[in-house]
Amino acid sequence: xxxxxxxxxxxxxxxxxxxxxxxxxxxxxxxxxxxxxxxxxxxxxxxxxxxxxxxxxxxxxxxxxxxxxxxxxxxxxxxxxxxxxxxxxxxxxxxxxxxxxxxxxxxxxxxxxxxxxxxxxxxxxxxxxxxxxxxxxxxxxxxxxxxxxxxxxxxxxxxxxxxxxxxxxxxxxxxxxxxxxxxxxxxxxxxxxxxxxxxxxxxxxxxxxxxxxxxxxxxxxxxxxxxxxxxxxxxxxxxxxxxxxxxxxxxxxxxxxxxxxxxxxxxx
Amino acid sequence: xxxxxxxxxxxxxxxxxxxxxxxxxxxxxxxxxxxxxxxxxxxxxxxxxxxxxxxxxxxxxxxxxxxxxxxxxxxxxxxxxxxxxxxxxxxxxxxxxxxxxxxxxxxxxxxxxxxxxxxxxxxxxxxxxxxxxxxxxxxxxxxxxxxxxxxxxxxxxxxxxxxxxxxxxxxxxxxxxxxxxxxxxxxxxxxxxxxxxxxxxxxxxxxxxxxxxxxxxxxxxxxxxxxxxxxxxxxxxxxxxxxxxxxxxxxxxxxxxxxxxxxxxxxxxxxxxxxx
Numbered sequence: 025x026x027x028x029x030x031x032x033x034x035x036x037x038x039x040x041x042x043x044x045x046x047x048x049x050x051x052x053x054x055x056x057x058x059x060x061x062x063x064x065x066x067x068x069x070x071x072x073x074x075x076x077x078x079x080x081x082x083x084x085x086x087x088x089x090x091x092x093x094x095x096x097x098x099x100x101x102x103x104x105x106x107x108x109x110x111x112x113x114x115x116x117x118x119x120x121x122x123x124x125x126x127x128x129x130x131x132x133x134x135x136x137x138x139x140x141x142x143x144x145x146x147x148x149x150x151x152x153x154x155x156x157x158x159x160x161x162x163x164x165x166x167x168x169x170x171x172x173x174x175x176x177x178x179x180x181x182x183x184x185x186x187x188x189x190x191x192x193x194x195x196x197x198x199x200x201x202x203x204x205x206x207x208x209x210x211x212x213x214x215x216x217x218x219x220x221x222x223x224x225x226x227x228x229x230x231x232x233x234x235x236x237x238x239x240x241x242x243x244x245x246x247x248x249x250x251x252x253x254x255x256x257x258x259x260x261x262x263x264x265x266x267x268x269x270x271x272x273x274x275x276x277x278x279x280x281x282x283x284x285x286x287x288x289x290x291x292x
Numbered sequence: 293x294x295x296x297x298x299x300x301x302x303x304x305x306x307x308x309x310x311x312x313x314x315x316x317x318x319x320x321x322x323x324x325x326x327x328x329x330x331x332x333x334x335x336x337x338x339x340x341x342x343x344x345x346x347x348x349x350x351x352x353x354x355x356x357x358x359x360x361x362x363x364x365x366x367x368x369x370x371x372x373x374x375x376x377x378x379x380x381x382x383x384x385x386x387x388x389x390x391x392x393x394x395x396x397x398x399x400x401x402x403x404x405x406x407x408x409x410x411x412x413x414x415x416x417x418x419x420x421x422x423x424x425x426x427x428x429x430x431x432x433x434x435x436x437x438x439x440x441x442x443x444x445x446x447x448x449x450x451x452x453x454x455x456x457x458x459x460x461x462x463x464x465x466x467x468x469x470x471x472x473x474x475x476x477x478x479x480x481x482x483x484x485x486x487x488x489x490x491x492x493x494x495x496x497x498x499x500x501x502x503x504x505x506x507x508x509x510x511x512x513x514x515x516x517x518x519x520x521x522x523x524x525x526x527x528x529x530x531x532x533x534x535x536x537x538x539x540x541x542x543x544x545x546x547x548x549x550x551x552x553x554x555x556x557x558x559x560x561x562x563x564x565x566x567x568x
Binding site: 088 | 328329330332338339341343344345346347348350352354355356357358359360361362364366
């Protein structure tokens with residue numbers, strides 16, 4: 025337990041420093057909040073003491089533990105934003121990804137059957153990676169690959185796609201083909217998804233406008249849409265996203281402060 | 293697993309225990325809850341569970357409303373939330389919410405120690421650890437958690453269990469001398485299997501329905517602050533498997549024993565007089 029706390033402190037500090045410098049985009053792993061299954065009846069949590077990880081599903085409303093298993097090692101449900109959003113559960117509710125902490129020479133991921141907790145796949149990737157998104161059926165996983173040295177705080181990164189059926193990475197990074205040379209930077213602050221498999225993430229950048237990263241998790245394509253603000257003020261951290269009809273709404277304090285058409289990616 | 297399945301499982305264990313006489317060293321104590329149900333706080337907002345985690349146990353405080361794990365504590369060794377009856381009733385949480393007891397049952401008569409860990413439910417920090425030589429189960433806690441009642445299995449053989457109820461001072465970790473007996477019948481040995489449990493709202497009384505090894509049933513009424521107990525024979529005219537479906541509830545000054553939706557016996561909780 026103590027070791028886990030030390031690790032958390034170190035990694036928390038790493039994430040915080042990185043965020044302050046506008047580089048490290050990984051929010052790390054969740055610690056207790058878990059992720060809610062589609063339908064809202066179950067919550068999955070992964071809890072680790074550093075040596076062992078207990079994965080459990082808890083019935084919302086009663087707090088009863090419905091399923092439980094444990095894995096050797098320290099695993100967690102991935103956070104996908106600094107706002108506390110978690111990911112890793114496919115929209116069909118059948119697959120759950122667990123990850124080790126990024127920032128080490130190797131990063132490992134597990135794919136678990138969310139109903140039975142049986143292990144469906146495992147992969148160990150050289151370098152520092154973190155989870156970004158999963159396709160609706162759980163067959164494709166999107167990862168952030170940190171390209172700098174482990175000691176480097178400012179971390180340029182790529183988004184990569186991983187096929188759980190073949191256990192292989194797709195070649196090449198997932199980039200906005202309209203601007204293929206633009207490097208991705210920024211910190212993820214808010215996330216929402218759509219039933220059609222899109223993951224929308226609000227990113228802030230130092231001295232640059234915030235942007236929405238729209239990732240099509242089925243067809244492995246992404247688009248970056250700069251938002252019409254001159255810089256990413258602190259207020260941007262309180263913006264939340266939601267999809268309503270064909271519109272992505274940016275909401276703050278109960279008001280809609282921005283809209284994006286999800287088909288044309290035009291701001292309204 | 294559904295509640296019915298859980299109940300069927302523990303009843304199956306119960307029947308097996310009856311048939312085997314002393315099988316498994318569990319004796320009259322149901323042991324520890326297998327994870328999922330745990331024990332619920334008095335206001336129903338937090339559920340405490342103990343889950344196996346590798347070579348240890350993860351104790352969790354789960355918010356029932358949203359299912360979020362609010363606190364957790366890793367303990368070396370295998371501990372569980374105490375079961376207090378074979379219908380799946382659990383215990384171990386003091387009524388005032390300041391002590392939670394988990395325990396590791398002994399592995400058998402003759403080479404046994406029983407280990408208890410007392411936690412603060414608000415943080416799950418360990419308040420104390422108590423190790424007793426012998427085969428003990430958990431029975432009840434006083435409302436403030438300062439007194440713990442234990443089932444001490446002294447021996448078991450083909451003819452049944454020999455056990456007693458003991459009280460332990462949680463602050464000192466020491467057993468009070470002598471067993472808790474019904475002073476009206478001090479020489480009568482306790483025999484039976486706990487089927488179901490209900491407690492008074494202030495947790496000062498714990499009422500447990502036992503199936504006798506011979507036949508019939510009795511209610512063990514334990515005064516958890518006074519270290520007193522009373523055994524009340526209850527003529528129910530039910531078969532052994534039917535006894536497992538009797539439930540109890542308190543209404544006013546009466547303890548109602550209910551079977552398939554009807555009251556089959558009523559016990560006055562002051563006089564312990566039984567009415568049918």
